[in-house]
Amino acid sequence: MYAAAPMQNFIRDIIEADLQSGKHASVVTRFPPEPNGHLHIGHAKAICVDFGLATVLAGRCHLRMDDTNPDAEDMEYVAAIQRDVRWLGFDWAEHLFFASDYYEQLYEHALHLIRIGKAYVCSLTEEEMREHRGSLTEPGTESVHRGRTVDENLELFTRMRKGDFAEGEHVLRAKCDMASPNMKLRDPAIYRIKRTPHYRTGNAWCIYPLYDYTHCLSDAFEGITHSICTLEFENNRDLYDWVLNQFEVSAEPSPGTIPCRPRQLEFARLNLSYTMMSKRKLLQLVQEKRVSGWDDPRLPTLAGMRRRGYTPEAIRAFCEMIGVAKNNSLVDVGKLEFCIRDDLNRRSPRVMCVLAPLEVQLDGFPEAGIEPLVVPSFPAELSLPGSRSVPIGSRIFIEQEDFSETPPPEWHRLSPGAVVRLRHAGLIRCEEILRDGTGSVTGLRCRWLGHDEANQAKAKGTIHWVCAETALDVEVRVYDRLFDVEVPESLEQLNPTSLAVLTHCKLEASAAGAECGASFQFERHGYYCADTDSRPGRLVFNRTVTLRDGWTRDDAKDRADTREAALARQEKQRAGAAMAARAPSAAGLEGVERTRAEAYVAAHGVSEAVAVVLAQHRQLGELFEQTVGAGASGKAAQVTANLIANELAGHLSDGPRALPFGGVELAELAGLVTQGTITHGVAKEVLGQLVTRGGRPGDLVAALGGEALSVSELGPLVAAVLAAHPDEVSRYRAGKNTLLGFFVGKLMRASRGKADAKAAEDLLRSRLG
């Protein structure tokens, strides 16, 4: 069962804040797939977020089939989704829901929307609607049907439900805003007529609600508190909120109410290198038979990964490793491979399997032969129980790759005259190469040296082997990445060698009973699991992942990556340097803006960059002029200018608006700073209060107790900070100079921003020195 992982991310922070503030008593999330395809590793990330967060925060997570489009949905997918979520290790208990169960309720709520004048039946064709929608830059135009009366709409919509109309004749639309800069808000369709039978409701309905209308209401019906989805739905959030805002939040069920007000949060979906994640493309791969089915082990579907030998634990560890954020990122598939190796290492018994056999005749065996070897299933350092019996005879198979007639430097394996260790079975020396008529190698003759300690040092390497007499003849399917390129875009980029079927591989006899799904480490190769095609006597294995290989590893690519990155950095620096020529200057402005900027610099000594900001933003400039008018001059004027351009501008970033204070207050504030009554930090805080509730700076400072501390008051604070952080003190004294900022920070916190940081820094330095 799922063990709660940390799942520390920004979404968790938001939910915890909502819990903390009492907005919600407990968290309720949902995972809402449409049952029109199989789940893949990208869904696994979403499942880990939705279910994982609910588990960690002691809430609950619903599984909801978002089945509002009868075209491709199917019960088979519903079953597969449930199986996959469960396999991943999550449990929705009794909270399995279907959007299709809400059809009646959704219909009643649509009626409410019509009654309050927020929805209308539109009879434009699909194409006309597209034309009316406008473009990204131009507003849309309203439909002629937008003015239909409530009664007309009610009648038309009930007749739509009754089946009086053909597909496409009418749609129900939300009456939002055809001129909205957000395209999603330009009167989106919320119901359409569809004659396709639904896999659950059959022909009971011929109108179906659309996603933006259905999803938010389904969330509300179920009491979802946080509706977590992927980034591409950010644009839909306004609509999500718009729909819900048309209803009153009330525990009393009615067409005009919803029981709770959920909030939508978005995170970046998973992209994996060398992998394709789009449902559509995956479907195409299956339909065009480029792969064997939804569970082809090369596919990133959970069904495929399960068949390939991936474990739920590894996939969950992967999801935890990659984190949750809003960056569009491309995760290296190597991270997934690390997770599965890490997991399988601890759970897969070791066996020996020769993929490409080379027969070896062993001389020097005792006359009577030797007993089967009993060897551990796991290396000692794992301290796991289990052993197996491994027969050996005078004929064995070794890997063709483990023999080289002309070995390269650093070769640890067999070569003419060389000694290697047979895993668990003593040393051999290669004495003769056997060839066929054409001269190619058909086998070797080696001398078995037994476990002679004197020869130990001669063996540089250990190779695996299988007894020829008792070897199992098995099939091994060796998978490689499905695509050739890091970010595949077309099916033409398929890797032609993504599957190699190896037959007549030689597996040690102890694995004869391997059941489907059983996972092994084929020593020195990788992790393999028995495929669903595997039968007793006809075993078939899938390569899950190779072992890490420090010998043949090709790191040329990584070196190239690093070099490219360095070049890219240099390029950026150059571009930046070129940009420096365009640093803000009054001379770069035109007309009144230029005149104003120049005046601010000349008359008040305002820095050029700040003057430019004030000149370009009318409200800021006016406020500055008022402040000067109220008596701020010289140093005070400059302080004001900086405060306005750097602090106030942030409060006003959504555009100009009325402020509850003016130049008089700002002049007073600047005066407090220039007189040394308050620090710059306190001034920023006071300005923030001024913006939100107005008032007189003098009063605000008094209420805050914000007068600057005298130097004599600093001493005890410094002592306290140093006493509280002995480790940091010794690290600083050991040379970690950047810690000075750490101490200053602590001190500023302790003084609530009232300390003179410069003086404090000097004091700290002398005390630490």
Place this chain on the structure above:
RNA sequence: UGGGGAAUCGUCUAACGGCAGGACACAGGAUUCUGAUUCCUGUUAUCUAGGUUCGAAUCCUAGUUCCCCAACCA
């Protein structure tokens, strides 16, 4: 072109305005009957330019790059 998002080691991801941290990858070393595992050690990053500040990855201004939005799909 309007709107909405995002920019931190090669990759993924952290850091109330105060120590740029972790993981993967890579390199070196130790251990090893798997060129594996394990264990040390190390290299490498705040998109650019200006500004504010004692102090900026974080705040301000301007710019650059990438992603999403014009289904009666979800």
